[in-house]
Amino acid sequence: MSNSLSLVICLITIINLLSNATRMVGCDLAVNWRKIGEDLSEYRLMKQAAEIGHLAQCLLSADNTSEAVWYSSHNRTCHEFVCNRGPNGCRKCRNAIRADATVTQVWIRAQPSGQFNCWKTFQHRVSSNLSFDKNWTDYSTGFGLEEADNFWLGLEQIHQLTKHRGRRVRWELSDWDKKWYWTENFNFTVSGPEDKYRAVIGEFDSAASSIGQAMTTSDVGIQGNQFSTPDSDNDLSPDDCALERRGGWWFGYCTYFNPNGIYFDYPTALSVHYTQMPMMYHCDGCPSPLGQSYSLRTVECMIEHWMP
Structure with missing residues (x-):
């Protein structure tokens, strides 16, 4: 032919x-x-x-x-x-x-088969309109209106999405100059309620990262930690990290990634000190301004998902 x-x-x-x-x-x-x-x-x-x-x-x-x-x-x-x-x-x-x-x-x-992969949002911060200073029940079941807005999917749903196999996970941040930063890890899993929804993440994908292996370093935490909320302290620190940081997360020793902390609007966010417990990120060796306990403009955390 x-x-x-x-x-x-x-x-x-x-x-x-x-x-x-x-x-x-x-x-x-x-x-x-x-x-x-x-x-x-x-x-x-x-x-x-x-x-x-x-x-x-x-x-x-x-x-x-x-x-x-x-x-x-x-x-x-x-x-x-x-x-x-x-x-x-x-x-x-x-x-x-x-x-x-x-x-x-x-x-x-x-x-x-017609299937395609996309990112399923499980955490998203875009404004100060919704506080993430919530209790264990709220974090377990989820809160917020929709994924495009301030949103938390719920620990149980994250567990259900990852319990059969590890998923690729994407962490996406933006600063007040509207510059974007991202990194991805393989094999993200979250255990069930009996283990306090412990998170495990695999190696980072160097081809899909603008800030290196930022989410696997000890100053960020997450890896192997149980989830903590202000009313359920499951971290490794003698302090109550979630109560102190004003939001739930997989804290280790009250680490420098606090995506569910207090959201400060512009221009106040530019002068916020880390002791005010902002929605912050700090990473040694990361590009400025992320290396200085920076109060972020947006944070979004996502799991790879396959659509039929």
């Missing part, structure tokens, strides 16, 4: 099946494409091509490194995007299932 005929067959197949996950049968690049919602503000435009006659042609010509593809039928242009926060760092599960004006419908590469 000639190359031109193979291409025609491939194009016809795609056009007939584009409403679902589409398998490019007979193409040089056998790819399963899936249409999902995405927040393109987290991406940057890698390539744009004009005079592209149809979506199938746009997908066929997509670069292997592109993470999201958007086709404008009105302008007949093909747009390819990559994540601004490291490879595969942008795809949030909460955006994928939306179909409203807050997201853009884009095409991504999926598994042969």
Whole structure:
């Protein structure tokens, strides 16, 4: 069969099946494409091509490194995007299932089954509108409105998501200059309530980190620690870290990562001292301002999840 005929067959197949996950049968690049919602503000435009006659042609010509593809039928242009926060760092599960004006419908590469991976948020801080100074019951069951806002998924749900196998976990921070920092670890698990939801994290992924192995160092804690809340002290310190730090976490010795501490708004956050128990991060050797007990603008913690 000639190359031109193979291409025609491939194009016809795609056009007939584009409403679902589409398998490019007979193409040089056998790819399963899936249409999902995405927040393109987290991406940057890698390539744009004009005079592209149809979506199938746009997908066929997509670069292997592109993470999201958007086709404008009105302008007949093909747009390819990559994540601004490291490879595969942008795809949030909460955006994928939306179909409203807050997201853009884009095409991504999926598994042969149509499944695709995304980030399931279990902790998110974006403003001072919700205090995270909560008790054990609240942290066990979860609180907050939705993942895009101030949110805690709940320890029991985190346990259920990780009890059968370790998941990749992503820690994402931003400062008041709106600069982003991130790091990822393999094999994150959280045990059940009988073990106070103890957290274990594996090695960090150097290819998916802008701040090194920040979450596995002793000054950050987490590794192997039980969860503590102001009314349930399970840390390793003679002090009650959660009570002192004004929020629950996997504390060891009242460490320098306090993502559920007090949220200070701008510009107050720039002059807050660590003794005021802010939502802070301190990491020796990390880029400024993270090396100085910095009161953060946002924190988001996520688990890799597979969507059907």
